[in-house]
Amino acid sequence: MTLYRAAVMDTPRDPLVEGPDALRADADAGLLVRDGVVAARGPFAAVAAAHPEEEVVDLRAGVLLPGFVDTHVHYPQVRIIGGLGMPLLDWLTSCALPEEARLADAAHARAVAREFVDGLVRAGTTTALVFGSHFPGATDAVFAAAEAVGLRMTAGLVVGDRFLPEPLLTTPDAALAHGRALLEKWHGRGRLRYAVTPRFSLSTSDAMLEACAELLAAREDVWFTSHLNENPTEIEEVRRLFPGAGHYLDSYHQHGLVTARSVLAHNVHPTAHELEVLAGTGAAVAHCPTSNCSLGSGLFPLAAHLDAGVRVALGSDVGAGSGFCLLKEGLQAYFVQRLLGPHGVDLGPAALLHLATRAGALALGLSDQVGDLAVGKQFDAVWVRPQPGTTLDVVLRHGADAPDALAKIFTLGTPSDIAVVWVAGRTVSGPSAPVPPPLPLEAA
Ligand SMILES: Nc1nc2[nH]cnc2c(=O)[nH]1
Ligand SMILES: [Zn+2]
Structure with missing residues (x-):
């Protein structure tokens, strides 16, 4: 003792x-x-x-x-932090996705996994919800790296069957098979858990989201994470791709993917109905302030989330975010609310600490173990x-x-x-x- x-x-x-x-x-x-x-x-x-x-x-x-709880961070993007000057879809195309393709190389993936976990713990992050890689081997590597260091991590294989560079594409059957294998190997092992992780609706067909739903149903304590309402051009494209969905969130919700074990990143431009659905299902939103500012995605409507009863925590969103440290995310969250003037939430230091710690633990269903x-x-x-x-x-x-x-x-x-x-x-x-x-x- x-x-x-x-x-x-x-x-x-x-x-x-x-x-x-x-x-x-x-x-x-x-x-x-x-x-x-x-x-x-x-x-x-x-x-x-x-x-x-x-x-x-x-x-x-x-x-x-x-310890800080980061509810949204991308493992393959450590080395591209600092790609400034682009909106989301340009940044993905020219910065993030080419780097993610490099994780096909197993040695490269292991090195990045080590850098990633090391970056998190040095910044004081002890629990994280992590976007893995599109490659099963590289996703396995980040689980292994987290286990070696002792990080409390929920992560999953990132899947998509459109919009992405060819090496990152997969099929619903392959996504299900690889996801199942990773889930069976890592979920519930020590401090590790599995999250079903379609990249975003823009890169996933209904068939792929259905495969995600099948994997999510495999075990009752598996998590779900993806992106939501980050950028107006993205939202417009999702609307075009999912004509049967009422809104962006609906593209996931129609497949049963929005539950109290879901964490959706960004949600900078929600509709009132989406906030209602998030609150009703108990799904949480990962607010990623430095990423939203860097990509010019917008000023996060925190008051609307809180008023609707939606749970909100912080995410670094490395590598669109500007680093691993949730102290910086907290400060940026504060700045954004100040810029919203009368529509902003008054985030005092206690609120910032809560957002960086216990709010994340609550969002990840871990508040009985960590967060305070x-x-x-x-x-x-x-x-x-x-x-x-x-x-x-x-x-x-x-x-x-x-x-x-x-x-x-x-x-x-x-x-x-x-x-x-x-x-x-x-x-x-x-x-x-x-x-x-x-x-x-x-x-x-
Ligand atoms: N910020 C961010 N948004 C995304 N939407 C889909 N992929 C990504 C990503 O890697 N980063
Ligand atoms: Zn992200």
Whole structure:
């Protein structure tokens, strides 16, 4: 057992519903961690008195937060982060899809999988819903990489049978067979789960979506993820391709793909009826603010989602998004709501923390395990500890109170300020993280 002593902030209640007081901030907390689980929590003096024999790890030089939950991120796109200046469909054609085709090469895919998982944990992400690759071998590689590091990951084979470059195309039968094999190998193994992942309606026929529905029905606890209402040109094209669908969401919903185990990314341009269906089914939306800004997709209507009762969490959407760190996504989400003026939601620091942590856990059905640091939860945590003398260090030393410190962390924090990251009590990034094995490039 280990007794961590730290300033701890988390949001077991929702600040978007209950207001800023929902931030739980304990200036000198003791968290006793046994077998990767928070076994006791309280004022440090009280927990230490009750467990005098435990080793104390003193983290008071920084702030301890729950691990971040990224609800939308693309594994094959690590190396193309930063492709600026294009709207969605041009960016896909000239930037993302050619890179994704390179994952046909197994050695390349293994290297990218390692870079991807490493990028996530360095940024403090401990749980992620991941778009895999169009290639089964490459998707297998990202599961293996996540398992090796200990990342809590839900992912799946990305499938499509139109719009894509030829090497990325598949058929409904092949998609089903490969998806089933990956699901049987990885779903429920350790912290890994499978998500059925059609790329987007634009790249999937009704027959392909039906194959997705068949795979989703294979096990009751399998997840579903895809894209939705990201860009006006995309939406228009989906309307043309699915004349029988009432709207974009309907192209999935008609196949039974929209449930409480569905996470749809973006939804920048929803109709009122789509919001109603999302709320009614319990499906969640992954809001990806840096991606939406970078591709010029639009300003996310968060208020409309919340008013309709739709669950919303954050996604980095790497590689259209500008990096893995959910602190940056939180800040960008805040900026976007400011730009919406009277139509924007007032996102205070507590709301940003909730969006980056517990909202993601709720969206992924994992809130009984992760998302906050209550007793009984997994010790998935990040220690924000800027290097002495950095601007974040300076402003934290002159902060007023806990919400103020949190606002500063979201404003200035980067992966280099995240000193240690734990998943289930084990260090996955930081000084004592196990040295990963060498890249298996020679084996190819
Ligand atoms: N942002 C984004 N939107 C998509 N829609 C379909 N594929 C993608 C993708 O890779 N990124
Ligand atoms: Zn995406």
